[in-house]
Amino acid sequence: MSHRDTFLHLSVIAVLFAAFFVLPAYHSGSLARIMVLAIYAMGYNLAFGYTGLLSLGHALFFAAGMYGLGLTMQLGGWAAIPAFALALVASLVVAGVVGVLALRTRGVGFMIVTLMFAQAGYLTALYFVQYTRGDEGFVIDQAARAIGPADLSSEAGRYFAALFLFAVTLLVIGALVRAPFGRTLIAIRENEARATMLGYDVQRLKWIALVVSGTISGAAGAAYALLFGYAGASFAGVQYSIFPLLYVLLGGAGTTLGPLIGAIFMFYLIDLSSGITNAYMLIAGVVLVLLTMFLPHGILGTLRKRALPWLP
Amino acid sequence: MEFGPHLMLAMLEGAVTAAILALTAMGLSVVFGVMRVVNVAHGEFYMLGAVIAWFVAATLGTHPAVGFVAALVIAPLLVGALASLADVLILQRINYDPERTIVATIGLLYILQQGTLMTFGPDARPVEPPFNHRLALPWVEWGEQGLALYWPWGLSITSYKLFVIVAAAAILGALWLFMTRTRAGLVMRATQQDSNMARAFGIPVARVYALVFGLGAALAAMGAVLIVPIQQAHYLMGHDPLLLSFIVVIIGGLGSLPGTIIAAILIGMSDGIISVFFSPTLAKILATLAVAMVLVFRPQGLLGKKAA
Numbered sequence: 001m002s003h004r005d006t007f008l009h010l011s012v013i014a015v016l017f018a019a020f021f022v023l024p025a026y027h028s029g030s031l032a033r034i035m036v037l038a039i040y041a042m043g044y045n046l047a048f049g050y051t052g053l054l055s056l057g058h059a060l061f062f063a064a065g066m067y068g069l070g071l072t073m074q075l076g077g078w079a080a081i082p083a084f085a086l087a088l089v090a091s092l093v094v095a096g097v098v099g100v101l102a103l104r105t106r107g108v109g110f111m112i113v114t115l116m117f118a119q120a121g122y123l124t125a126l127y128f129v130q131y132t133r134g135d136e137g138f139v140i141d142q143a144a145r146a147i148g149p150a151d152l153s154s155e156a157g158r159y160f161a162a163l164f165l166f167a168v169t170l171l172v173i174g175a176l177v178r179a180p181f182g183r184t185l186i187a188i189r190e191n192e193a194r195a196t197m198l199g200y201d202v203q204r205l206k207w208i209a210l211v212v213s214g215t216i217s218g219a220a221g222a223a224y225a226l227l228f229g230y231a232g233a234s235f236a237g238v239q240y241s242i243f244p245l246l247y248v249l250l251g252g253a254g255t256t257l258g259p260l261i262g263a264i265f266m267f268y269l270i271d272l273s274s275g276i277t278n279a280y281m282l283i284a285g286v287v288l289v290l291l292t293m294f295l296p297h298g299i300l301g302t303l304r305k306r307a308l309p310w311l312p
Numbered sequence: 313m314e315f316g317p318h319l320m321l322a323m324l325e326g327a328v329t330a331a332i333l334a335l336t337a338m339g340l341s342v343v344f345g346v347m348r349v350v351n352v353a354h355g356e357f358y359m360l361g362a363v364i365a366w367f368v369a370a371t372l373g374t375h376p377a378v379g380f381v382a383a384l385v386i387a388p389l390l391v392g393a394l395a396s397l398a399d400v401l402i403l404q405r406i407n408y409d410p411e412r413t414i415v416a417t418i419g420l421l422y423i424l425q426q427g428t429l430m431t432f433g434p435d436a437r438p439v440e441p442p443f444n445h446r447l448a449l450p451w452v453e454w455g456e457q458g459l460a461l462y463w464p465w466g467l468s469i470t471s472y473k474l475f476v477i478v479a480a481a482a483i484l485g486a487l488w489l490f491m492t493r494t495r496a497g498l499v500m501r502a503t504q505q506d507s508n509m510a511r512a513f514g515i516p517v518a519r520v521y522a523l524v525f526g527l528g529a530a531l532a533a534m535g536a537v538l539i540v541p542i543q544q545a546h547y548l549m550g551h552d553p554l555l556l557s558f559i560v561v562i563i564g565g566l567g568s569l570p571g572t573i574i575a576a577i578l579i580g581m582s583d584g585i586i587s588v589f590f591s592p593t594l595a596k597i598l599a600t601l602a603v604a605m606v607l608v609f610r611p612q613g614l615l616g617k618k619a620a
Contacts, residue, residue, distance in 0.1 A: 054411050101608045108350055108410050109607050112558065116604035119555065123597045242418060249415065279429040285422025292406055292416040 041259030043216030052189030057114030063236035065218030070231030091218020137232020252300030326584020339531030355554025361533025395529030441541035
């Protein structure tokens with residue numbers, strides 16, 4: 001069973017590897033962005049899809065990673081690797097603190113508390129405008145965006161760096177959700193009272209899930225800043241908390257590949273519609289409403305229910 | 313200006329904010345109280361009220377007062393009808409499942425906001441107030457002849473702003489009479505206390521829900537019609553009222569109507585005062601963090617009763 005999962009994940013990674021050589025430059029550029037967003041959505045999925053924690057504030061963790069890397073590189077002159085490590089620590093700490101407080105609430109309360117924390121984070125980014133340059137954001141020097149000889153601002157460098165991070169995240173999450181830890185998270189999602197009664201420390205497990213989820217989201221934010229050379233407060237806004245929810249719901253909550261599928265679909269849907277109208281978020285709204293009404297399990301979730309029960 | 317007159321000016325501006333906020337937040341609170349539903353699209357109903365007010369005033373094109381009165385009737389009706397429709401078409405079909413409702417209303421938020429962007433456009437548009445006299449206000453000073461009144465430069469309010477405060481209070485009073493003195497209000501309160509029991513007594517709960525959802529949106533639209541002669545109509549204007557309404561409803565205690573009004577006055581006044589003396593962004597950061605902390609440590613709100 002587990003071999004089949006690993007095989008599936010490795011073939012997806014292989015297809016993405018081959019895609020760079022097949023696709024025209026425009027689409028491989030888009031795909032690099034999609035993979036980073038998919039990492040973000042995979043992080044989100046661990047909290048929402050597997051543990052049942054519907055957060056509306058993950059942009060806070062994404063932005064913690066983004067500014068953690070962006071500010072240290074731009075203002076502190078750090079190299080890419082230590083800046084990335086610091087970004088991970090920053091999002092881990094933010095997720096840890098938010099988790100301790102927000103997990104005292106549940107359900108709707110949890111949604112609103114995470115939304116409020118993320119809003120406070122967004123406003124903080126606006127408040128320190130002399131460092132963050134607010135909504136306008138700042139560009140990270142192209143020369144600094146390299147690891148050793150690998151230039152991450154080049155097309156190939158960017159694509160394979162995104163793919164590497166995506167592959168690591170996918171394999172780690174694939175292993176995590178099959179491990180007893182992941183199984184327990186699903187048990188908490190399905191019936192928290194029963195999990196408590198069976199003797200699991202539900203509160204601690206939820207906190208760990210949220211911290212891992214927030215750190216992965218932070219890694220995505222840091223990767224976004226590093227690969228695309230830009231950090232701005234708009235990435236800390238409500239919209240960027242909604243996007244991973246949208247990707248995960250569309251692709252299938254609680255499936256390992258759902259976030260990628262959802263990110264690909266939504267990215268191209270928005271990309272195509274923004275060519276026609278500037279009101280492209282309309283599409284996101286319509287998709288959200290239709291999903292909740294007609295396809296609550298998402299694409300892969302429905303597929304798993306109907307045809308492929310083994311799908312990870 | 314000296315500190316005293318400055319503070320009074322800040323309090324007057326705060327009172328206007330508080331009046332509008334009380335109306336808007338009351339809409340959110342009524343919906344949550346009766347239906348136990350968190351409506352994230354509430355701010356967009358507010359925005360629609362303002363946009364429709366502009367549309368009505370621009371179409372009629374007569375005296376500003378005629379357009380304003382027409383807007384005050386038409387905008388809440390249209391917005392309320394739209395909200396009821398959304399309730400029947402979307403929320404009833406997903407059975408008001410709390411989490412799915414939030415996701416669906418997020419979708420509704422973007423549909424309304426971006427639909428307005430496509431039709432109304434990205435510009436902010438003004439609506440003329442029906443009347444607008446500048447009223448200079450006096451301030452007391454300890455002068456040579458003891459206490460004396462004088463008129464500090466800049467300490468003034470417009471008659472329209474005073475009207476907003478009075479009108480908001482009147483609408484809230486009418487709502488209170490409606491909830492406590494009419495049969496429809498009784499049915500609403502019965503549904504709020506126990507929807508299953510209400511259904512057993514033959515109350516058409518689905519229809520009550522649709523009407524309550526419409527009423528909540530209409531209250532937001534009324535607030536917006538009142539504010540639009542002071543602020544302009546813009547497709548993104550629903551964001552701040554949504555956040556502030558959330559804050560008010562949570563601080564006041566989810567579903568507690570008197571709590572909502574007290575919290576609206578508290579938040580509106582302090583928002584006005586803090587924004588005058590400190591950075592508005594800092595004021596908002598502190599307010600959002602305060603709300604998060606209230607939810608974490610006192611989830612029933614400051615005045616709410618413990619949830620059953």
